[in-house]
Ligand SMILES: *[C@@H]1O[C@H](CO)[C@@H](O)[C@H](O)[C@H]1NC(C)=O
Ligand SMILES: *[C@@H]1O[C@H](CO)[C@@H](O)[C@H](O)[C@H]1NC(C)=O
Ligand SMILES: *[C@@H]1O[C@H](CO)[C@@H](O)[C@H](O)[C@H]1NC(C)=O
Ligand SMILES: *[C@@H]1O[C@H](CO)[C@@H](O)[C@H](O)[C@H]1NC(C)=O
Ligand SMILES: *[C@@H]1O[C@H](CO)[C@@H](O)[C@H](O)[C@H]1NC(C)=O
């Protein structure tokens with residue numbers, strides 16, 4: 001109701017403004033908007049308008065249609081021109097200007113910028129709630145999508161603008177419409193860790209396990225990035241904790257690798273398989289043993305509590321202890337030994353954990369050893385202390 005009033009006020013004031021322009025004539029042509037300018041042109045004797053009157057008198061319907069077409073074309077051109085201004089005002093969050101331009105007939109469908117956004121998309125991305133509400137009230141298409149098929153809801157979800165996501169959902173925005181590569185608004189919000197937006201999307205019927213082309217679910221994306229609130233929301237909504245990416249990596253594997261202990265605990269509690277290994281036979285325990293720092297100890301402890309097999313070999317025959325030793329991961333070596341890991345276990349080349357201690361120091365340029373960072377092998381006495389532990 002309030003926005004309708006605003007619309008009327010804007011309409012009345014813009015008509016008044018036009019009246020002024022008409023009286024004064026297009027003397028200041030440069031500063032006139034295209035709307036005002038085209039009105040001026042009509043005043044100067046637009047031949048089409050003249051014809052229009054004559055034909056109206058003659059009551060010739062086919063010619064009338066031609067006139068209407070020409071007038072329509074003119075109106076569309078004007079709406080488009082005003083639409084460009086509307087787009088700019090929408091992107092900047094200038095709600096007054098947006099209202100005024102809508103009142104003057106600006107097109108809501110213009111597309112600008114690298115992504116070919118509509119005014120609704122750009123204001124959603126930029127977090128301008130009042131503009132979004134104004135555009136929705138004016139009838140902007142909530143399901144339109146940009147060059148890469150991102151909708152306004154996708155953009156608000158990605159950026160974490162909760163009230164905007166709610167406004168779009170209330171206006172009937174398609175909750176599962178996906179970006180290229182099948183990334184849904186839920187996936188984007190989960191990946192970015194926007195728990196409240198995730199919650200709103202789930203309430204609105206978002207498909208909880210809708211995965212990307214690489215079969216990455218929203219849960220996997222949240223687990224990878226350590227977003228424990230989002231992980232819990234998705235699990236409560238029935239997300240499958242065992243759903244792997246196309247590489248065979250589970251959410252638990254990626255959370256373990258990245259040392260996200262609270263996420264690991266949430267996944268295990270929800271029944272994630274502690275043993276699930278990827279194509280190389282790398283299980284969560286191997287991944288966690290490679291992670292440097294205290295998080296490694298916490299994750300390895302959780303996995304062992306969930307009965308992960310302590311000496312499970314990967315496809316190369318490496319046990320978690322061998323992995324931890326080769327990365328100089330002192331804390332984890334200590335924990336694994338304490339929990340009964342086999343210290344004489346050997347890799348396929350016959351090397352023991354002791355042989356491999358701090359091997360990462362000598363493997364510069366090997367990307368699989370990229371996690372040999374300070375706190376691991378580079379600590380001065382790490383090598384000696386691990387060798388001691390393994391005796
Ligand atoms: C002229 O066209 C308009 C819109 O198409 C129509 O409503 C109107 O009846 C037509 N008038 C005549 C005189 O044909
Ligand atoms: C948007 O898409 C949803 C889901 O397909 C549909 O229910 C709704 O009617 C659409 N809204 C508009 C305005 O097209
Ligand atoms: C995950 O996989 C494990 C091992 O197959 C199974 O025992 C467990 O029930 C699965 N969890 C869920 C929630 O499906
Ligand atoms: C890691 O844990 C040790 C032992 O509990 C503690 O002294 C140390 O401060 C922790 N380091 C970090 C970075 O949390
Ligand atoms: C782990 O195994 C022990 C012994 O078999 C069993 O009592 C316990 O319930 C298991 N724990 C989990 C989390 O499966």
Ligand SMILES: *[C@@H]1O[C@H](CO)[C@@H](O)[C@H](O)[C@H]1NC(C)=O
Nearest residue numbers: 311341342343344345346347
């Ligand atoms: C420990 O590993 C060695 C070498 O692979 C093996 O021979 C031995 O049986 C293992 N010990 C146990 C208790 O599994």
